[in-house]
Amino acid sequence: MSITTTGNLGPMILQSLAPAMLYVPTPTMNYITVCDKVSMPTSGGTTCRFMRPRALIPPTIQLGNAGIDPPAQVPQRDIIDAQMAFFGTGCIINEQVILQDQEGVLAWVSERLAVAMRQAEDLILRDYIVSAASQINAGGGSNGDNPTNLGISDFSLVATTLDTNNAYKFMSGIEGMDRFGTGPVRSAYFMLSSTELQTDFDALVGSGFLSQWNYPTNASALPSEYGSVFNVRILTSSEAPVARQASANGGDVYYNTVLGKQAITHINQDGYSMNLIYRDPYYSGMLAQNATLAVKFAQAQAITQDTAIRNLLSTRLANLSP
Amino acid sequence: MTEYSRLAKGFFTSTGAAQVIKLPFQPDAVEMWNYSSYGTPAQHGVPYAYWDVNMGQGFAVEQVFNATPVLTTDTVTTNGISTFAAGQLLQYGAQLQIASITKANPAVVTTGSAHGLKSGDVVILSGLYQSSTTGMQQIAGMPFTVTVTGATTFTIPWNTNQSNYTALSGSPTGAFMRKVLYPYLYFPGTSVISAITTGTTTTVTTTAAHNFVVGQEVAFRIPTIWGTYQLNSLPNSVVPGSPIYGYVVSVTDYHTVVVNINSTAFTAYNSNQVFASFSGEFFPQIVAVGDVNTGGVQISANSPLYPSPYLVPIGTTQVSTINGPAILGSYVNNTSQGFVIGAGAGTNDASSVLVGANGNVIYWRAFLHDMSVPF
Numbered sequence: 001m002s003i004t005t006t007g008n009l010g011p012m013i014l015q016s017l018a019p020a021m022l023y024v025p026t027p028t029m030n031y032i033t034v035c036d037k038v039s040m041p042t043s044g045g046t047t048c049r050f051m052r053p054r055a056l057i058p059p060t061i062q063l064g065n066a067g068i069d070p071p072a073q074v075p076q077r078d079i080i081d082a083q084m085a086f087f088g089t090g091c092i093i094n095e096q097v098i099l100q101d102q103e104g105v106l107a108w109v110s111e112r113l114a115v116a117m118r119q120a121e122d123l124i125l126r127d128y129i130v131s132a133a134s135q136i137n138a139g140g141g142s143n144g145d146n147p148t149n150l151g152i153s154d155f156s157l158v159a160t161t162l163d164t165n166n167a168y169k170f171m172s173g174i175e176g177m178d179r180f181g182t183g184p185v186r187s188a189y190f191m192l193s194s195t196e197l198q199t200d201f202d203a204l205v206g207s208g209f210l211s212q213w214n215y216p217t218n219a220s221a222l223p224s225e226y227g228s229v230f231n232v233r234i235l236t237s238s239e240a241p242v243a244r245q246a247s248a249n250g251g252d253v254y255y256n257t258v259l260g261k262q263a264i265t266h267i268n269q270d271g272y273s274m275n276l277i278y279r280d281p282y283y284s285g286m287l288a289q290n291a292t293l294a295v296k297f298a299q300a301q302a303i304t305q306d307t308a309i310r311n312l313l314s315t316r317l318a319n320l321s322p
Numbered sequence: 323m324t325e326y327s328r329l330a331k332g333f334f335t336s337t338g339a340a341q342v343i344k345l346p347f348q349p350d351a352v353e354m355w356n357y358s359s360y361g362t363p364a365q366h367g368v369p370y371a372y373w374d375v376n377m378g379q380g381f382a383v384e385q386v387f388n389a390t391p392v393l394t395t396d397t398v399t400t401n402g403i404s405t406f407a408a409g410q411l412l413q414y415g416a417q418l419q420i421a422s423i424t425k426a427n428p429a430v431v432t433t434g435s436a437h438g439l440k441s442g443d444v445v446i447l448s449g450l451y452q453s454s455t456t457g458m459q460q461i462a463g464m465p466f467t468v469t470v471t472g473a474t475t476f477t478i479p480w481n482t483n484q485s486n487y488t489a490l491s492g493s494p495t496g497a498f499m500r501k502v503l504y505p506y507l508y509f510p511g512t513s514v515i516s517a518i519t520t521g522t523t524t525t526v527t528t529t530a531a532h533n534f535v536v537g538q539e540v541a542f543r544i545p546t547i548w549g550t551y552q553l554n555s556l557p558n559s560v561v562p563g564s565p566i567y568g569y570v571v572s573v574t575d576y577h578t579v580v581v582n583i584n585s586t587a588f589t590a591y592n593s594n595q596v597f598a599s600f601s602g603e604f605f606p607q608i609v610a611v612g613d614v615n616t617g618g619v620q621i622s623a624n625s626p627l628y629p630s631p632y633l634v635p636i637g638t639t640q641v642s643t644i645n646g647p648a649i650l651g652s653y654v655n656n657t658s659q660g661f662v663i664g665a666g667a668g669t670n671d672a673s674s675v676l677v678g679a680n681g682n683v684i685y686w687r688a689f690l691h692d693m694s695v696p697f
Binding site for chain 2: 050052054055056057058078079080081082083085092123124126127128130131132133134135136137138139140141144145146147148164165166241242243244245246247248249250253300301302303306307313
């Protein structure tokens with residue numbers, strides 16, 4: 001007697017698609033999170049213009065009794081322009097795919113296009129910040145490179161720099177609570193860092209680094225928030241910029257962007273921050289019927305407060321393979 | 323061929339160095355014809371070349387004139403034709419061993435093998451130790467625009483003929499240079515300062531192109547040890563909280579600008595940094611702030627900066643982007659993609675140059691196909 005199994009039975013379709021798609025590894029998008037958002041109006045031209053008035057001299061000297069007015073001050077202003085640019089990508093899908101495929105190809109392609117677009121927004125901001133924001137090399141670390149790994153004094157220096165420049169902090173502090181292992185969190189600027197630096201942050205536990213888990217409450221913590229040091233709260237992402245082998249000693253250089261409010265502005269046009277374009281399959285040849293799915297968006301960006309942003313460059317304490 | 327393929331054509335006059343062609347796509351095949359070489363057949367001339375993406379980046383097949391001159395065939399395996407995408411952060415070329423750096427102004431860098439650079443390219447240097455306590459680590463990590471003086475030599479705009487610098491020689495272990503492939507994705511931006519001349523106006527020289535225009539508002543970030551820290555855009559003591567800015571009154575050349583700040587009484591700039599202090603040292607910078615402004619200086623009705631940058635006669639100095647002309651001084655997105663015709667030599671004829679000689683007129687055609695066989 002023989003037993004019939006799938007192994008000796010004749011060919012048949014023996015596949016079943018699992019009900020849920022596997023996740024696609026996607027980095028957290030920190031740059032778009034922390035920038036100001038501005039929308040240009042429709043028919044508003046190609047360029048978004050920001051105006052910042054200059055402060056007037058405070059009149060701290062008494063007028064006296066001469067009856068003569070002091071000279072008038074001339075108001076000054078600063079102009080910052082950001083030119084709109086368009087970005088987009090798409091996919092062409094033959095109608096046979098739509099007819100025959102068992103799962104919703106159009107649905108997941110749409111989802112992937114949307115994610116690609118959101119990532120593009122973030123990456124454009126990232127690259128722009130690296131190009132245009134001024135830099136401080138970390139010097140508080142101990143690895144002897146230039147820049148060094150992040151030392152506790154580097155956080156102090158960069159926060160002091162922004163404070164001296166009268167930058168606005170993003171977050172108010174978190175008061176301490178009577179919970180073991182927790183500590184209060186200061187009002188803070190954000191630092192956008194690489195996940196590869198998390199081992200370096202861990203090495204600063206006890207020196208001033210407070211893990212997000214040790215906040216008195218996590219209510220105001222962002223999902224990508226790793227912790228805080230002094231007046232800096234650290235958001236990490238695997239897409240943070242790294243210049244490989246670019247330090248003085250040939251190590252990897254990490255761009256840790258520390259910024260306050262209004263430092264970076266992201267501009268869209270008339271809410272045109274994303275446009276998903278679907279075109280039904282149509283005859284593009286004698287027989288060919290192809291649908292298209294595409295995304296397109298308009299974006300400009302500008303450093304709107306140069307005094308409120310610094311790229312704190314660092315290397316790592318040790319080159320570990322992540 | 324259906325609606326989805328892409329075709330482009332064009333021409334350029336060769337400089338003898340690699341030619342970048344910007345397109346709205348990255349082609350999978352490129353053809354080129356050297357009109358000058360067809361017109362005047364001569365040994366080593368490359369009248370025709372073809373590249374397909376399946377050959378690999380930097381490859382090509384070509385026709386080459388021999389000594390007769392009669393056309394022969396050859397292949398290029400280095401610095402041939404390749405595609406690029408400048409908009410993907412921080413791309414660097416391969417590490418190349420540094421053989422030596424002179425103690426001179428400007429410093430002369432010699433590489434261990436041909437560097438393939440052209441004047442105007444930007445490089446960074448690292449591992450500049452002659453011994454554990456001497457060398458030029460003070461300038462490691464800075465971006466430098468190079469002036470090419472030979473196949474293995476170039477100069478960098480820095481004065482190393484100072485007491486704290488020691489010449490590099492004998493190909494020190496770990497001493498490398500790398501080309502910064504796309505140094506100006508967005509500009510104007512941040513530039514490292516190599517020299518400052520103080521006076522009633524302040525002349526600033528940068529290590530790489532500053533991309534500033536007249537009227538550009540600027541700020542300074544100068545650590546105290548570099549001197550001239552008084553230029554820093556710290557909050558003004560007269561107007562509390564208001565940062566001190568300057569503005570560019572003239573552009574001398576690609577890496578020199580004159581700023582309106584009177585620095586007569588300021589400390590002299592000092593690029594003679596101590597070798598031992600390189601760790602954690604950060605570089606003096608000049609930073610773009612917004613657009614064509616006046617740095618807070620009152621302007622008169624007759625000033626060329628008045629009334630607004632929109633009305634400044636931008637003429638031939640306007641900055642073009644892929645989206646059209648940009649307002650002077652506005653932040654410009656310089657990301658791009660396309661292909662590069664390199665200055666690589668043939669495998670058989672090492673004296674042939676794919677991109678032709680200086681002055682050669684090159685016609686090209688680029689394709690991105692719907693279909694490639696085999697799939």
